[in-house]
Amino acid sequence: MQVIIFDNAQDVAQSAAEWVAELINKKSNPVLGLATGSTPISLYKALVNKHKAGQINFNQTTTFNLDEYLGIDEQNKQSYRHFMNENLFNHVDIDKNKTFLPTCNQGENPRKQGLAYEDKIANAGGIDLQILGIGANGHIGFNEPTSSLASRTRIKTLSQQTLNDNSRLFAADEFQPTLAMTMGIATILDARYVLLMATGKNKAKAVKDMVTGALSAACPASALQMHENAIVLLDKEAASELEDQEYYMWANTQNLKINKEFGLYHNY
Structure with missing residues (x-):
């Protein structure tokens, strides 16, 4: 696991944008795994700016989102399809027919x-780079604590902590879904690269458990310890409970030298 610590959240977003941009510019038909939530919004803004500046094009890109609320219409402003359209898809040259979410409509x-979504990912050649956030309870996607580390795309009941954390996004009289479809942990681990972004003090405990805690379903994100190419981008607040920060910073200076000569990716 490569842990990179930045001064602030904006630097985290800019670094994540560089990883995405290099993949898009390096591979002819890149497949991105995307996340929703507050953390990746600044990443998507940075990518839109790069597109407008002529630095990247999305016309050959396929995307798969981590999750979607169960039975929610894509026109609903609370749907993750709406979120992705508003924050990224409507502002770049991507073919929306190649942007997928794990939807499950009423009666399906x-x-x-879930199986159909797994097939779509496989038929696209697998995910090259999966963007992740992390919940305060250590969830990735909507894989809540106790999720199987071998899980695949499926329906999940959201924990009370996740519902509480997300309640700020819903009006007092607005329906808040308690069920969602999500990629499984094994699905996430199949991505060739995983890029996790975490910012803010409220994520510090989950980050510590993920990076240096036990490999355990109690912290689903700890499964990334088993991934060959997991990159963790943190601001100082999210990294505040990590020990050995000097080592992470030293290791990053060494990696920067290698990246400058050979690029961020080693197998594209």
């Missing part, structure tokens, strides 16, 4: 929908 079998 979520088990069959």
Whole structure:
């Protein structure tokens, strides 16, 4: 696991944008795994700016989102399809027919929908780079604590902590879904690269458990310890409970030298 610590959240977003941009510019048909939530918004803004500046094009890119609320219409402003359109897709040259979310409409079998989503990812050649955030309870996607580390795309019941954390996004009289479709942990680990962004003091405990804690379903993000190419981008607040920060910073200076000569990726 490569841990990189930045001064602030904006630097985290800019670094993440460089990883995405290099992949898009390096590979002819890149496949991105995307995340929603407050943390990646600044990443998407940076990518839109790069597109407007002529630095990247998305016309050959395929995307798969981590999750979507169960039974929610994509026109609903609370849907993750709406979120992605508003924050990224409407502002770049991506073909929306190549942007996928793990949807499950009213009356559809979520088990069959989960399998169908896995097939779509496989048919696209697998995910090259998966963007992740992390919940305060250590969840990735909507894989809540106790999720199987071998899980695949499926329906999940959201924990009370996740519901509380997300309640700020819903009006007092607005329905807040308690179920969602999400990529499984094994699905996430299949990505060739995983890029996790975490900012803010409220994520510090989860980050510590992920990076240096036990490999455990109690912290689903700890499964990234098993990934060959996991990159963790943190601001100082999110990194505040990590020990050996000097080592992470030293290791990053060494990696920067290698990246400057050979690029961020080693197998594209």
